[in-house]
Amino acid sequence: MYHHQPTSPCRECTYCKRLGHTVEYYNQCKHAGAAVANHTPRACFECGSTDHLIPRCPKLVQWNNETLLGVNAEHQNPYGKLQPLEIPMWKWExxxxxxxxxxxxxxxxxxxxxxxxxxxxxxxxxxxxxxxxxxxxxxxxxxxxxxxxxxxxxxxxxxxxxxxxxxxxxxx
Structure with missing residues (x-):
């Protein structure tokens, strides 16, 4: 899911091809339904759906857990490599x-x-x-x-x- 930075909304609906007619926050849309719990950031005014919106603006950023939690991955140390578990020599050891x-x-x-x-x-x-x-x-x-x-x-x-x-x- 993509969203635009709050300072300037810019999205295009694939159904009506109009730019910028998406709601700022999904719970403002009367068709929001259960997706409010998922914190979906944008929805179409026409139908209330978010699955047919195309990210057209180069300023769009990906909406993921790091954005939600305020984690900036660029400033984090890289994770270590996963270490495989040793192969057991005997059953139930x-x-x-x-x-x-x-x-x-x-x-x-x-x-x-x-x-x-x-x-x-x-x-x-x-x-x-x-x-x-x-x-x-x-x-x-x-x-x-x-x-x-x-x-x-x-x-x-x-x-x-x-x-x-x-x-x-x-x-x-």
Whole structure:
């Protein structure tokens, strides 16, 4: 999505071919609908759509998360190269864990699936849990479902979910 700097609007609608008849902010358009939540910057007055606007002005800049967050990429240090994870030598020595949340509740009240995957064989355990489980309960389930079957892994890769941080390991 493109937008123009706020000082000078300049866009062309592909339907009516008129320049500069786009609304300043999408929520000013009566046809805005659900796209207001997406913070779409411009829309056509005729139909309220933004998907048929052509960026014709050379002053247009790309609308992305860096613009939204006020991050100027030119002044940032370059990111380091991604480091590949080592290839495991034995099954269930190195695992990954993640949670699939916001699922419909089952008859037992489970609404989350805890996924533990072996990085070598790609075999996995899909453990039904409740999203409200505490770190202590998660540690108990981890011992019962993973450690009891495969032993304690050497490394675990996961996202920074609060259930996988220090409280989990203190309870473990």
């Amino acid at each position: 190195h695992i990954t864990m993640d949670l699939i949340t916001k699922l419909p509740k089952t008859r037992n009240g489970y609404d989350t699936i805890w996924v533990a995957v072996d990085r070598l064989s790609k075999s996995a355990h899909f453990i039904p849990i409740k999203e409200t489980y505490s770190s202590k309960k998660m540690a108990e389930i981890y011992v019962k479902e993973v450690v009891s079957r495969h032993g304690v892994p050497v490394t675990i890769v996961s996202d920074r979910d609060t259930r996988f941080t220090s409280h989990f390991w203190k309870n473990f």
